[in-house]
Amino acid sequence: MTGYQTVNDPQVPDPELDVRELADVPSVEVISRAAVMLMSAAAERLGLADEDPQASPKRDLDEARRLITALAGLVTASAEYLGPHAAPLRDGLQSLQRAFRESSVIPDEPGQGPGEKYTGPVF
Template identity: 85%
Template structure:
């Protein structure tokens, strides 16, 4: 026979209907103050890259017919990525090269996906990075 589990006493989070953090999860979560800035910047860059690739339809089997393709959204994400990379390149150290390469790959993919490609220097993020051909 199993013993009854003790019922935790309600706290403010319980009463407000907010989720109560699991004790195990709290042990696995790092405090943001403990995360080095290069890691925060790199993670933000990777998230922007991934989202832009999705909006360009690059995750689809046939990017040319991808239902998820949204070039307006992709432009915004690529421009945000370019701004982040340009502003933080000095802090990225050895990660700067791969992040820049990823950005340029997205900029080229955007140009290829556009029915009316922007003039060199006018594409997404190119005001920060310079023209991408």
Template identity: 75%
Template sequence: MTEVPELPDYVFPSTSPQRPEPSVRELAEIPAVEVITRAAVMMMSAAAEKLGLSEDDPDESPHRDLDEARRLITALAGLVKASAEYLGPHAGPVRDGLKQLQLAFRESSAFPDEPGQGPGEKFTGPVW
């Protein structure tokens, strides 16, 4: 029999018998800018893991997967471009994080993409 995975607290409202006392706010109470920022941070963290940046030697990371990193960075770039006007003071740090991931991807690639063709660059333009 397959075991049911544990789901995050936000999946179940406070009336759920499975989670009578939620440890996080309900989604309806969280401002959109916070949801967007959290999503961006999660995508940045996942991309960094897929680039192997959590290891002393990224090339030796068991989690390194440049194809997955490309997808995450591209999705993050789309999110940042679509939501930049709503992010306010968070826009700068999120853009900086995205750029650093794009540069790390280029550095990690055995055959770097042409300028403007790297992950997310269709949204951000070429990254140097």
């Protein structure tokens, strides 16, 4: 199993192997994976994984705001490096920003929603 010690305990990760493997991953892929993780976590916090998002036990708009803002910063700061990968990440970000606005009892003013200081207003 790649990345694991085989001498002592096969289930204990070998940090040296993990670092080398991560070093082989292109930066665009690392950024994209981080963005997808932030998107997934934000969607969960918005309750979008459940049939009724408003009643979701995972729904936490404060946490969703933080995740969406972090995603906006990452996507905006790395857009020039992402090339064609930037467009779908921006689309996903805007979808989350709209879902947040729709989920809010009192929507933020335009430009004040999660991540909008990086992306501009989302309507």
